[in-house]
Amino acid sequence: MEVENTFKQWKKQCLNKIDFSKKGSVDEDITNIVSVLNDSEKYFTTSSCSGRIIVIDGGCNSYTQSPNMDVATLKSKVSDCLDVQKQNCSWLFVTHQKCQKTDLVTALERSCGDVIFKFEPFILHVQCRQLGDAQLLAVRSTHCLEVPLSRKGQVLVSSDYIEFLVEVANQKMIENLRRIERFFECLQSAMHHEDLHCTSSEAVKEKSVYKRRRKRTQDSPVEACQSSNDATLSDEDNGLQNGMDLFT
Structure with a gap:
């Protein structure tokens, strides 16, 4: 009973606290999953993401000025690079939907360090009441993409390769949305089966x-x-x- 009460207190505190994420709310594509988990007595979510495509700059400290770049341009790029900081990185671009080639090109124009292009699938961090409850949600994925685009402000890839990366990332985003739907259906089915089992056991x-x-x-x-x-x-x-x- 003490464990049960402690879990309920943790859940109440977590769900009532302010969302400090960059967006400040749950991503639309996983709201149903988050709602189902938080409505259950066995779970609550601590953080989540529906999947994203991001361009990250590793920082301007590693930047070496090009011989053809004037001081004014250098200061402008450094200012853009420092605009959005997270975990010692600058987020030059982020979206939870498909992207365009122009999004990457524009991001690279603002870069001043080591730029990485990434696709990350949907993720859920869930607090579970018991180990047996956690086993229901133990799912991992390797549906990722991470590619370096520049080194010390110098672009390393061609325009055609950037277009290819955008195509690959968008295909992964489409597949990610399909996996979200399948996970939601399986989650509902599993939780319904658990409820029926508990009801039958009580009877x-x-x-x-x-x-x-x-x-x-x-x-x-x-x-x-x-x-x-x-x-x-x-x-x-x-x-x-x-x-x-x-x-x-």
Whole structure:
């Protein structure tokens, strides 16, 4: 009971706190999944992302000025590079949908360090009440993409290669949305099955307890009356024996 109450307190605190993510809200494509998990007594989400395409600059400290670049251009690129910082990186571009080639080109124009182009699939960080509950959600994916585009401000790839990367990333985003839908359907089915199993288990326990109490009443009415007034249950009435019956 203490563990149950602690989990409920954690869940309440987490769901009531301010969303400090860059967007400040749950991504639209996974709102159904997040809602189902947070409505359950067994789970709550701590963070999530529906999947994204991002262009990250590793920082301007590694930048070496090109001989053909004037000081004004250098200052402008450094200012853009420092505009959005996260984990010692500058986010030059981010989207949770498909992207265009111009998005990458524009991002590279603002770069001043080591730029990486990434696709990341949807992710859910979920707090689970028990280990058995966590096993239902234990899913991993290698559906990722990470490619370097520049080194110390110098673009390393051609225009055709950038166009190819955009095509690959967009295909992965489409597949990511399909996987979100399949995961949601499987999650609903699994949780529905769990609910039916719990309901069936409770029914079996109640029926078994009723039979034992009825038998005791027939054998000894006085003993049965005294037993019903006793607040301390035996191991059998606590369901230890019934639990074994469920798997026969």
